[in-house]
Amino acid sequence: MDEIVRFNKESEEFYIPLSFRGKETFKQSSGVILAGDIGGTKTNLALFHFEENTLKPIKKESFKTNDWSSFLELMATFHSKDLPVIDSICLGVAGPVIDGKVLGTNFSWELDEKKIANALKVERVSIINDMEANAYGLSVLAKKDLVEIKDGTWNRGNAAMISPGTGLGEVGLYWDGTHYHPFASEGGHCDFSQRTELDLRLWRFLQKKYGHVSWERIVSGPGIVNIYEFLLEDKKVAEPESLKNKLNGGDPAAAISKCAMDESFEICKEAMQLFNIYLATEAAQMALKFKALGGIFIGGGILPKIIDMVDKDLFLHHFIQSDKMNTLLEKIPVNVIMNDESPLFGAAFGAARNLPKK
Numbered sequence: 001m002d003e004i005v006r007f008n009k010e011s012e013e014f015y016i017p018l019s020f021r022g023k024e025t026f027k028q029s030s031g032v033i034l035a036g037d038i039g040g041t042k043t044n045l046a047l048f049h050f051e052e053n054t055l056k057p058i059k060k061e062s063f064k065t066n067d068w069s070s071f072l073e074l075m076a077t078f079h080s081k082d083l084p085v086i087d088s089i090c091l092g093v094a095g096p097v098i099d100g101k102v103l104g105t106n107f108s109w110e111l112d113e114k115k116i117a118n119a120l121k122v123e124r125v126s127i128i129n130d131m132e133a134n135a136y137g138l139s140v141l142a143k144k145d146l147v148e149i150k151d152g153t154w155n156r157g158n159a160a161m162i163s164p165g166t167g168l169g170e171v172g173l174y175w176d177g178t179h180y181h182p183f184a185s186e187g188g189h190c191d192f193s194q195r196t197e198l199d200l201r202l203w204r205f206l207q208k209k210y211g212h213v214s215w216e217r218i219v220s221g222p223g224i225v226n227i228y229e230f231l232l233e234d235k236k237v238a239e240p241e242s243l244k245n246k247l248n249g250g251d252p253a254a255a256i257s258k259c260a261m262d263e264s265f266e267i268c269k270e271a272m273q274l275f276n277i278y279l280a281t282e283a284a285q286m287a288l289k290f291k292a293l294g295g296i297f298i299g300g301g302i303l304p305k306i307i308d309m310v311d312k313d314l315f316l317h318h319f320i321q322s323d324k325m326n327t328l329l330e331k332i333p334v335n336v337i338m339n340d341e342s343p344l345f346g347a348a349f350g351a352a353r354n355l356p357k358k
């Protein structure tokens with residue numbers, strides 16, 4: 001990671017004014033910051049030197065979250081003695097942050113700002129929701145980091161982001177007239193809403209398995225596997241032996257999407273089509289709930305890997321299915337974020353904002 005990054009470039013190429021309040025304090029701050037993007041599958045950490053609104057990378061590494069029993073255990077490995085002392089830490093964590101503490105939703109780490117500050121002897125530690133970090137990360141993106149899957153133009157107003165990964169993250173961005181203000185939500189845990197007979201059968205299948213059927217059970221990596229298993233049962237189709245082995249080892253959602261791409265088993269293709277439909281459906285629910293005229297962004301680790309198989313017409317058809325509000329939905333652009341480091345840069349934004357002014 002040699003690239004030097006600037007926040008809020010007032011990006012020449014970017015089509016929306018993605019500025020966040022707080023950046024004006026940056027110019028007078030400098031120091032060493034640690035940024036973290038901590039999710040159910042991967043944890044990305046980066047150490048930067050921050051000066052004059054610019055991040056200069058010192059060290060960056062990606063880890064499998066479940067290989068470590070805690071953040072502090074991982075830090076003992078990451079932050080070796082030869083590295084500079086840290087002035088400010090911000091961690092974006094996939095879980096509901098309450099009073100500076102969080103328990104990972106799909107992993108067993110517990111993080112606490114005060115305990116981290118004491119253990120690492122760093123005065124400024126802040127924990128934010130990973131989706132909040134994801135939203136702040138928009139401030140470093142350029143047009144080339146986005147792929148438009150539904151057109152529309154930026155309209156003055158709120159925006160929202162939906163991020164399928166290990167779980168389903170959702171965040172709103174309130175527009176105050178000049179700046180955006182991200183606010184985390186736990187919308188991915190709201191109830192899955194059904195539109196068709198097939199959806200009802202999927203709901204029944206998952207209700208038997210989990211009791212409560214949230215969007216996260218469907219629009220996520222494990223959700224792809226759930227849809228696939230439902231289709232096998234619903235269509236009474238036997239799984240090919242060759243695929244069985246792939247699904248048992250490694251990453252089953254990745255195996256299903258790969259199989260959909262090479263068209264070796266029809267059920268995989270159908271599973272990915274349904275994933276696309278449900279993503280469009282929930283993205284539209286968010287657009288309506290937040291009146292997100294500023295746009296919907298799709299983050300998370302899955303979409304950049306499957307972008308070539310996203311059927312834009314199918315997405316559009318299922319995005320605009322809200323009767324009285326179809327005209328509003330038609331205006332809203334939907335973009336996929338292809339830069340998987342954007343939540344990490346968003347956490348860096350949080351850490352830089354907390355540095356003392358000179």
Ligand SMILES: Nc1ncnc2c1ncn2[C@@H]1O[C@H](COP(=O)(O)OP(=O)(O)OP(=O)(O)O)[C@@H](O)[C@H]1O
Binds near residue numbers: 043164
């Ligand atoms: N090629 C692929 N196709 C479909 N799903 C994939 C593919 N590669 C990885 N996945 C799924 O992506 C998920 C991991 O997503 P991501 O990289 O966003 O992780 P994360 O940031 O740790 O997750 P979260 O923040 O939601 O806790 C896993 O469930 C995995 O099965």
